[in-house]
Amino acid sequence: MPQIASNSGKNREILSGQIALVWHRRDLRIDDNPALSEAIAQVGDQGKVLGLFIFDPDILDDGVTEGSKVDFMLGCLRELQTNYRRLGSDLLFMYGEPITSLCSLAKAINTSHLFFNQDVEPFAIKRDREATQALQEIGVKVQSFVDIGLIAPDAIATQAGEPYKVYTPFWRNWQSKPKPQPLDAPQKLTGLASYENLPVIPLPSLRELKFINDITLPESGESAALALLEAFCDGNGILRYQTERDFPAHAGTSTLSPHLRFGTVGIRRVWEKAIAAQQLVRSDEDLAGITIWQQELAWREFYQHVLFHFPALATGAYRPQMQSFPWDDDPEKFEAWCAGLTGYPIVDAAMRQLNQTGWMHNRCRMIVASFLTKDLIINWQLGERYFMQKLLDGDLAANNGGWQWSASSGMDPKPLRIFNPASQARKYDPEGEYILRWLPELQGLTTAELLSGNIPPHQCQRRNYPLPIVDHNIQQQKFKRLYQDCKIN
């Protein structure tokens, strides 16, 4: 089992007068940041703390990363640098292979200590292990901290001491555990007297990184994240979460996911806000809203926990019988799904929302994932990759977890779920409001036509909207047969 160290404030040594580097990755904030707080505590008044972000060409050029996500990240970095400068230091930028970059900067500024917050993704764990070793070899002491979850993935286990594979018992244990308090943002930092002759670059533009972005982004950065969190938890959003969260036409969820992905808000700060809201509730319904939202935060940690303990999830199905499932993988049908041109209005509306905004409502993520895997019988990994390309919140643990759940290939104890697009639309978009928002060409059709997808062919033709590319009933029978065959063999 891979090891993950706990926050090590207890063994604090004072590095008076020394220079500490804080390597930011998916923690683009100064508030509630364990690595930054610990660096400041350790260097004391005489020491210096510098931030660092490395643009890694292997990530930027992986063929999955899109301009929208990079643009959002650049906005977060701009604010982070402004904050470092306001406090008296700086956030430095490098472009290159991370370990080489770290070593060259550590030598150039004569740093003796590096601090960073841990990740759970297999690629990041390997990189961090190698970076730690390389830095130690040149005399730099490295410390890392639990950050992206409230409970570290190796700090929670079943009674038998095993990692969890089922959410409900995970939640029961997870919710009973004490949660850490948020860490206040620093008030002051000390940086270098001069930044000349360092192997660093100014914050690059999107163009310099060779990306373009043609979608309108939500506000990025730490102040936007905190404003969103406060609006959701101090207003009625969190209280109405239970009743509103499943209706994609309503603004019923927090939309914090891109911020949680890039760490512009700390999870301890998020939890503190939810607890504060809990203390003010006046009805059982309000309390239920908060609890269900907390359960979603626990889903996020459940998927981090399973990815950390079962890194092979990142590359294939968890259930062995699904590893050789005979997917159809028809490229034309996949293209139609990506473009929102399947002839199933609720599916197409959701895919247009994704393509045009970089975000999709959770209910719709489940609908389109079920449609891709159970109606088009296309390998969930193609959908997983497309989501990673388009979602601003695209996160390996949550995305892989969501896709494996939808594809019946994961740890779900009741794996065979098939969503009927028309029933889903009737239940969660009863007026067709969401459908029409994203498919304006369907204006003028009856609500029944929008929800069922039974649109007369001449109406489709007039609107240049496709007829259904598959028959849901036939395809779900086909999927069930293939699934039974796989289970038996």
Ligand SMILES: Cc1cc2nc3c(=O)[nH]c(=O)nc-3n(C[C@H](O)[C@H](O)[C@H](O)COP(=O)(O)OP(=O)(O)OC[C@H]3O[C@@H](n4cnc5c(N)ncnc54)[C@H](O)[C@@H]3O)c2cc1C
């Ligand atoms: C196929 C599929 C793919 C998904 N891919 C991603 C992804 O790449 N990144 C991502 O953050 N979420 C993913 N989700 C989970 C979920 O859809 C989003 O987290 C949610 O829609 C984000 O909106 P919100 O911030 O308004 O969430 P809220 O409803 O306000 O929830 C608060 C936070 O809890 C977390 N959360 C909520 N639901 C889930 C969930 N089911 N699983 C894990 N975490 C959850 C998110 O961090 C979210 O921001 C996926 C779900 C499915 C079914």
